[in-house]
Amino acid sequence: MNLKELFSLRTVRKKILITSKLAGAVLILSYLFSTHVSDDPDVSLLVWFAFMVPLILAVDFLMKWFISEPLSRLNAAAKKLAELDFSEPCTISSNDEFGELSDSLGQMSDNLQQALSRLETANIRLEDTNSQLEHANNRLAADVTEKQRLLTERKELTDSLSHEMKTPVGVIRAYAEGIQDEADEEKRQKYAGIIIEETERMTGLITTLLDLSALETGATTLHMDVFDFVEFTETAAGRLLSDIPDARFQLEYELPEERIYVKTDRKRMEQVLDNLILNARKNVCPGGRLKLSLTRQGDTLRFSVYNQGAPIPEEIQPKIWTKFYRSQDIGYRGSGLGLSIVAQVLSMQDLDYGVKNTPDGVVFYFSIPVT
Secondary structure, three states: OOHHHHOOOOOHHHHHHHHHHHHHHHHHHHHHHHHHHOOOHHHHHHHHHHHHHHHHHHHHHHHHHHHHHHHHHHHHHHHHHHOOOOOOOOOOOOOOHHHHHHHHHHHHHHHHHHHHHHHHHHHHHHHHHHHHHHHHHHHHHHHHHHHHHHHHHHHHHHHHHHHHHHHHHHHHHHHHHHHHHOOOHHHHHHHHHHHHHHHHHHHHHHHHHHHHHHHHHOOOOOOEEEEEHHHHHHHHHHHHHOOOOOOOOEEEEEOOOOOOEEEEEHHHHHHHHHHHHHHHHHHOOOOOEEEEEEEEEOOEEEEEEEEEOOOOOHHHHHHHHOOOOOOOOOOOOOOOOHHHHHHHHHHHOOOOEEEEEEOOEEEEEEEEEEO
């Protein structure tokens, strides 16, 4: 072992040994020096003590520099590393075990950061994959629900059509057999007239159903036109209500005197008014009130038709706009397609519409912009 390696400070053990040997040498030399300076024991002790105080302070400083401070820094760095806190890396530049341990902690910190980064990336990918799976699952569930809804609607449509067709077909068959068996020409003509009426009823039902289907699928478009809606309402009301005896119900109007123009599809809006007025006419109680109203509210014209009678339960109000929905609670009669056409035509124009109960009846309404 050469002299350079002997006095090398590359290990903590060597640093402690050299420090202790130097301290021992200084201690011995100071003692010899103190006894040589004076023969008086008190003076010698004082001189020796004067050497001892700096020696103790120097040894304490060296122990702190070599051992205590590096250990404290390594301990703090290890605690932060255990908490995955990489904000303050440990940097000890000594050439001993503490320096090597500091380098190892630094390397461990870098490796942990890289591992955490990879884990975070994998977690993001996993969350993204999970989100995609959840989206696909929701879409699949929605598709299944939609298919189930379509199957249910198809069954309800088939059942309703069968019910609606069964009566006129039965009537037609009965009167056709009557024509075969009846010799009286007058009765034969009467039976033939009934057959024609029932055939027209079936034709009207099929035409209405096809029309509603075209509206729902977007196969038909609206032809917008500007016209006086007040006169338009008066005409529709006169056509549908003029043949009702006064004793059936009390008819009231609340219409503006001035002309009010709107832009909409005249033919489709005629369907809307016809269905709403006929619905009120069918459901007004005997001797009750039926009231048609047009009210201008700024740039909007509000149409409403009120009939005195039984209210519509709130839980079934959203259902009355669907095809073939009929409820004994509101005494509705007919094919169950009228309000569906109303809802479809108004929805195509983004118009507000609805139904609400009053203390003694029901009001159907919609609003349309004034031109």
